[in-house]
Amino acid sequence: MSPVQLREAVEKKSVPPLQRNLLHYPVVAAVLRSRWYPGILQAITITFFGLILFQLLVGPAMAHDNLGTALTWVLWWPMIPIIFLFLGRFWCTICPFGTISDLVQKFVGSRRTVPKFLKRYGIWIIDALFILITWSDHVWGIVESPWGSGVLLLLLTTGVIVCGALFERRTWCRYLCFLGGLSGNYARAGILQLRTNPTICATCKSGAACYNGNANGPGCPMFEFPRMMQSSARCNLCAACIKVCPNGSPELTVRMPTKELWFISKPKIEEAFLAVVIMGIVFVQNITMLDVWKSILKGLEHLSGTTNYAVTFTITFVIAMLTPILLLGLAALTAKIFNHASLLSNFARFGYALIPLDMAGHIAHNLFHLLAEGKAVFFTALPLLGKSSPGGSTALVSSPIIQVIQYTLIVLGVIASLYTVYRIARNQSSQQNTWLSFAPYALLILVLGAMNVFLFMLPMAMRM
Amino acid sequence: MKHLTRKLLGKGGMALVVFSLVIGFIAGTNTIQPHPVAKASVSRVSNQQPDRDQGDGDTHGSMPTATPLPSPTIGSMDQGVLPHSENDPHQSASGHHHMPMPSDATQPGLDSGHGESNTAMGISPDTRTRTIVLGSFATFNGSMLVIAAFLKRRLPQRKRVLARGKTNQNSSEKGNIV
Secondary structure (H helix, E strand, O other): OOHHHHHHHHHHHHOOHHHOOHHHOHHHHHHHHOOOOOHHHHHHHHHHHHHHHHHHHHOOOOHHHOHHHHHHHHHHHHHHHHHHHHHOOHHHHHOHHHHHHHHHHHHHOOOEOOOHHHHHHHHHHHHHHHHHHHHHHHHHOOOOOHHHHHHHHHHHHHHHHHHHHHEOOOHHHHHHOHHHHHHHHHHHHOOEEEEEOHHHHHOOOOOOHHHHOEOOEOOOOOOOOHHHOOOOOOOOOOOHHHHHOOOOOEEEEEOOOOHHHHOOOOOOHHHHHHHHHHHHHHHHHHHOOEOHHHHHHHHHHHHHOOOOHHHHHHHHHHHHHHHHHHHHHHHHHHHHHHHOOOHHHHHHHHHHHHHHHHHHHHHHHHHHHHHHHOOHHHHHHHHHHOOOOOOOOOOOOOHHHHHHHHHHHHHHHHHHHHHHHHHHHHHHOOHHHHHHHHHHHHHHHHHHHHHHHHHHHOOEOOOO | OHHHHHHHHHHHHHHHHHHHHHHHHHHHHHOOOOOOOOHHHHHHHHHHHHHOEOOOOOEOOOOOOOOOOOOOOOOOOOOOOOOOOOOOOOEOOOOOEOOOOOOOOOOOOOEOOOOOEOOOOOOOOOHHHHHHHHHHHHHHHHHHHHHHHHHHHOOOHHHHHHHOOOOOOOOOOOOOOO
16 A cells, blocks of 8 residues: 555545545546546537537527537536535536636747736736626627627637747646636635645645656646645646646535635735626626616616617616625725725735625626526427427526525625624734624625625526 | 848737737627617617516516517527516516527527517628638738747757757756756
C-alpha cells in the first residue's frame, strides 16, 4: 500500500462522512484521475454546441421552433446557476468555449504571457461584458432571435480562438469570459471545494507540479496555484492538479453553502460590484417580462420624449443597476459609523453577502423558464427526427408549483445572505458592534428579498 | 528584424483583433432587426394576452388574429386561441396564463403570436447578409489560426517546449513557475 493510499485509508475512518475527502471514494477518484476526464464530457458538450450553433444560424427563424434556442435559453441558461451551486465551476471545465480554447492552443497556440492590463482589469472587463450582453439582449432581442443568439456565440467563439491562439492556459475563461465573474461568485457560495493539504504541500519537492504540470499532464489551466488557493472562484474542478500531484495533496470536500463568503481575506470591489449588479440584472429580467412593463415603458416614453426602445430600456436598465448599488452604498455608509471601516471596504466586504440572494433570485427567475417551457426542448427536437411536434403546453409543472419553489428559493436566499452578513460582521467587528454592523445590511437584504418576492408574484411572460 | 516583426505582429495583431471584434459585434447585431417599440412589450408580454384568462370568464385578447387560424403544418400547435382546460399548467395563481404561441412559418405574414409578423419584421437576415456575416467570421477566425500557426513556428525552441503545455522535467525549466 502506497503512502497516499495509507493516508486515505486512515482519514476515511477518522473523518465524519460529510467532511471526508471525496477523492477517498474509489469511483470519484477513478473518474477524476482518469485520462478520459474531462475529455469525454468535453466531446459531448462540443457536439451539442455544434448542433446548437447550426440550429441557431441556419435553423428555423422563429425562436419557439428552434432547438438551438430551446437548448440554450430554456435548458442551459437556467441550469447554469444550479450547476454552480452544486458543482462549482465544473461547467467551465466542459464548456465548449474552453474546449475550443484548449484545441486551438494545442495546435497553434503560441502561449504568450497574459497582458498585464488583463490581469489587472480582467474582472472589470468581465463585469462590463456581462452588462453589455444583457443590455444587447434586451435592445436587439438576442434571446428571442436564433440568428442573434448564433451571432453572439460566434463572437464569443472568435474571442476564444484569439485568446487560445495567442495566450497561455485558459486566458479567456479566467480573464474575459462574461460568465466568469458570475460563475466565480456563485462557486464561492457553492457546496464543493477543492483544496490542498497544507501539511503535505509544505514538504513538496515536485517543483510546483500543480501549477507547472509534469509528465502526467499540464498544470492548472486557470492560473491558480492550488497550494495557495483559498477560493473556489477560479477552480474549474478540471482535476489537472489531482492528476499531476505526486503526493495526493488535493482534497475535494463538501462544505456548508456560502461558507467561503464568511472568510474572504481580500475582498475585491469589482467582485462585490458584480454581485450587486447581478441583483439589478435579475430585476431587469423580471420587470421586462411582466405585464406592467408596458405601462412603465409608456411612462418612460412620455418622460424622455422618445419612443426609441434603446433609450427607454437603457433608462430602466441604469435605474435597475443603480438601485442595489446605491442601497448597498447607503448600508455601507451606515455601517461605517459602527465598524469604522472605510466606505469602499464596507461595500466590498459586505457586497459578497448578496451573492446567496443573487443566486436565489437568478435560479428562481430561470426556474420559471426551465419548468414552464421545459418541454419546448422536446417539441423543437422532434421535427429534427422527422416527427411532428405534439404541441400543447410546454410546462413541466403547474404555475402555482413554480411560484412556491420561487418563493422558497427567495426565502432561502434571504436567510443565507443574512447569515453571511452576520458572519462577516462578526469577523470584522468587536462583539458589541457586530449587530450594529449587521443591521443596515440586514435591512437591505430584507428589502431586496421583498422586491424579489413582489416581482415573482406577478405573471411572467416566456422566452420562447 | 525578427524581434520587430514579432512585436508588430503581437501588438498589431491584438489591435486587429479588438477592431475586428468591435466591427463584428456592430455588424452582427445590426443584422438583428431592432425591436422598434419594445421587444418586451410586444413580443414578451403581449404574446401572452390572447390566452390569458383573467378569471372572469372573458378572454382579454389583444392580438390582431382574433379568430382561430388553421395551422396545417404544426397540427395541434395553435395560433394562440387554443382552448385550455381547467387544470392548465400555464395558469398562474392569479389566473393568468403563460401559453406559448408557436408560429406557423409556412404561412407568410401570419401572426406568430409573438407580436411579430414573419414578413413584416423579419428576425432572420436574408441569405446575402447571412453569408457575409458567416463568411467574415470564418475568414477572420481562419486568418487568426494561420497567423497563430506562423507565430508558433517562429517561437524559439525553449518556448516551444513550454508551449506543449507540460514542463520538460529534464530541462532547466524544471520547477520554475512559468
